[in-house]
Amino acid sequence: MKKVLVAYVSRTGSTEKMAEYVAEGVRFAGHAADVKKVADIRDEKGLAGYDGYVFGCPTYHKDITAGMKTFLFIAEKANLVGKMGGAFGSSTHSGESAQMIYDTMQHVFKMDMVTLGALNLKEPVVSAPDGQRACQDYGKAVGKMF
Numbered sequence: 001m002k003k004v005l006v007a008y009v010s011r012t013g014s015t016e017k018m019a020e021y022v023a024e025g026v027r028f029a030g031h032a033a034d035v036k037k038v039a040d041i042r043d044e045k046g047l048a049g050y051d052g053y054v055f056g057c058p059t060y061h062k063d064i065t066a067g068m069k070t071f072l073f074i075a076e077k078a079n080l081v082g083k084m085g086g087a088f089g090s091s092t093h094s095g096e097s098a099q100m101i102y103d104t105m106q107h108v109f110k111m112d113m114v115t116l117g118a119l120n121l122k123e124p125v126v127s128a129p130d131g132q133r134a135c136q137d138y139g140k141a142v143g144k145m146f
Contacts, residue, residue, distance in 0.1 A: 002031045002146045003049065004084070006139075007038050008056035009068045014090040014126045015058045018119075018135050022054055022088060025139020031146065033139070038071035044078035052084035053111070054142055055101050059091035059120075064100050072104055084145045085111035086138060088119040095120040114141050 006023045010016035023033035034050075041047065055075070057068040064072075085105045089098035098118035106113045119138045125131040 002051040002143075004031055004033045004052040004054060004142060005047065005050040006033055006035045006054045006056070007041060007071065008035070009038050009058065009065050009071070011058050011060065011065070012123065014123045015056050015088075017126050018088050018090055018121065019056050021132050021135030022056070022086075022139040022142075025136035025141075026054075026143045027139075028136060029140045029143020031143045038067055041071065041074065044074055047075060047078040047080070050083070051146065052142055053080060053105070054086040054088065054139070055105065056088040057097045057101060058089055059095050059097040062094050062096050064097045068097070068101065072101070076109060080105070081110040083111050084114070084142060085109075086114040086116070086119070086142045088121075088135070088138060090121050090123050090126055092123055095122070112145065114138070114145060116141050
């Protein structure tokens with residue numbers, strides 16, 4: 001059994017729900033998943049011991065949040081080269097954050113990213129059955145990468 005970290009930032013609770021649903025999907029695929037707020041990860045040691053990583057953040061003014069930017073600098077120090085990864089986010093209108101994180105993980109961290117690309121959902125969809133299923137399916141796809 002592999003272990004996946006689902007780390008997130010959430011402003012309204014939507015991205016936190018997505019994180020929980022993604023973790024469920026990883027577990028449905030037969031692996032362990034820990035869900036943590038990025039603010040609770042103080043240094044690269046907090047990223048040790050995982051086989052895969054899925055990072056999530058809402059889009060805020062067409063960008064990722066300051067907390068996620070800080071976290072990504074921490075993650076870069078953790079040497080995640082070749083680890084499995086994915087990225088997700090929620091938005092009210094534009095939705096750039098998930099793709100920004102995905103691209104950072106793929107091109108800067110040199111991670112092996114899920115072929116589905118980044119998962120972006122509009123906030124009203126997150127709590128709907130289709131949103132929950134989309135997040136769980138994303139988590140399952142990450143789990144099947146092992």
